[in-house]
Amino acid sequence: MAKEKAVFVCQNCGYISPKWVGKCSNCNSWNSFIEEMQSVEPKGLKSKTQATAGNAIKISEIRRREITRIKLPYDEFNRVLGGGLVPGSLVLLGGEPGIGKSTLVLQTVLNLKDQKVLYVSGEESENQIKLRAERIGIKNDNCYIYTETNIEKIIATIKSIEPQIIIIDSVQTVASADLTSSPGTVSQVRECTRLLQEYAKEFEIPVILIGHINKDGDIAGPMSLEHIVDAVFQFEGDNNHYYRLLRPKKNRFGSTYEIGVFEMQNYGLKEITDPGNILLTGENTGLSGVAYGTIGEGSRTLMIEIQSLIGNSVYSSPQRTSTGFDSRRFQMILAVIEKRLGLNLSQKDAFVNIAGGIKVSDTAADLAVLASVVSSYYDKPLPENTCFVGELGLSGQIRPVSFIDKRVSEANRLGFTNVFISAAQKSELDKKTSGVIPVSDVRDFAAKLFRKGN
Ligand SMILES: [Zn+2]
Structure with missing residues (x-):
């Protein structure tokens, strides 16, 4: 039986310290340590039996498997992904609260009529999501909404519904009952992501994780999460402007070079396929400076x-x-x-x-x-x-x-x-x-x- 002990975990990079420290020696962030419980495996139980030899294969003999990507209804999104969602991949979508991450994802899946989608929300009630969907104005009979934060229940529901795409809104709200740390801490975010990843890889289902970023522009526990997921995208813009940029920070299945451009409108987001002059105000011609x-x-x-x-x-x-x-x-x-x-x-x-x-x-x-x-x-x-x-x-x-x-x-x-x-x-x-x-x-x-x- 694993025992638990208290450790201090840097919420920025996941570095573990036995005692509280003000500054993380790994990522240099200040006041980022929070006490979390960690299970300790009793020592001396490691298997001493000899492992059998595995099979190495010549690179010339490896058969390349074609990836069939799931095309999303927005080309701006597809381009940033590298051509569409890859089955079994974990995609993390980060951005400041209120920037439109949930709208972007909900709008995208509502438009995907031939795919069964499970949208798990720990942020909003069913009613709020329904209102948002009505504002977007797209009807969809294949999109399931589930408001829950317990990851074990979420996984069980995923297994019973068998969706083709899973959305988690947000990764900071879900938590495992097996851990005593509160939701949003590095251990919880990591554990929940790991559980989702297991499912995603086994059943080849893509998962989109929505994550809020902190004031420094990082997703909570970002470095620790960025290693686990296949792609990280930042949804940027500011509340005073209508334009939003979808920018890759990491992409195992595409380049990190492309951006997607959207415009926030009353009903939701509109993709901008010709963004050359969107940043010009047109108001200041002829002024000095x-x-x-x-x-x-x-x-x-x-x-x-x-x-x-x-x-x-x-x-x-x-x-x-x-x-x-x-x-x-x-x-x-x-x-x-x-x-x-x-x-x-x-x-x-x-x-x-x-x-x-x-x-x-x-x-x-x-x-x-x-x-x-x-x-x-x-x-x-x-x-x-x-x-x-x-x-x-x-x-x-x-x-x-x-x-x-x-x-x-x-x-x-x-x-x-x-x-x-x-x-x-x-x-x-x-x-x-x-x-x-x-x-x-x-x-x-x-x-x-x-x-x-x-
Ligand atoms: Zn750190």
Whole structure:
């Protein structure tokens, strides 16, 4: 009989410590330890009998089995999955509370009329789910709703209903009666996922786990769970904006390169198959401090709108604030402007904001950020229909970026007739692109920008 002992488990990475510590030595997170009960196998009971030899097989003799994926009704979802749901796979869908994870999944399964689905909810009542389904407005006779949090009962119900797809909403609400830790703790989340995985693999049924993320943007017990599941997707966006991005963090059956784009509407989510200009507000044309750039998201290019504000500071140390853009990178761009263009920013407050509530990590946006800062500094609007694509080096050079051809074509398609790019990339461009202005460094850029514009 296994005994139980109290241990402290990091809720972020699953690291176990015999006593409480303030900082996890494995993942460096603070105050992440919670006391949990763990069963201890009595020592000395390990089998000493000799194992028999297994069968190793030559790689050339392995027959590859074709995977028949379950096609979901949304191409945006399928593309991110790598072509559809893989039977027997565990997919974790994370996102902040209220972002629309449950809506996305419910809407998807309601549209899957030829598949028997079991939607297990520990979050909402049957009535709430019914209301949500009515709002979505799709009728389905093959979708079962089960409100329960006990994983043993859930597994038993799965066995009796025999669904073709299982949804767990959310993985933090389900718990095993065999463990004394509360729901949402690393041990519970891991154990429940393990039990579901056993079933999923044995019967080749895909399971979608919905998980809430904490304030740091991690799914509770994320690292420990990410190892177990086959794919992890983040559903991103913010409550003030309509657009939602479905972004893979891990995918055993596809690339982590593609994104899916949806728009939140009154009834639910609508997929956006042509998202090139969704992040442009269209409200700020002709204002100083506004610049347009591009970001590469998987096989797609999205146009972004950057707003900067440079103003006199009333504080001894001026403020530097960036929203949606890496703050250290923003500081670096300001330093380059100061040093290489001679603009005095040391007594100025500097703010930058990416419209649309997304986070930009693509360095190809550097040149657009620089252009918006310069525009705000002089309080002069940038030339119309102009966009900026380039990475900034510390010495002020404008460096090449990936997929320049695609970015310029997309900018042209969306009406940007002037596109500033790195001079080093001019030869890479397709003949069909137009309005390209190659620049080698920030001085060259400033000279051409002002000659072009004002
Ligand atoms: Zn940790």
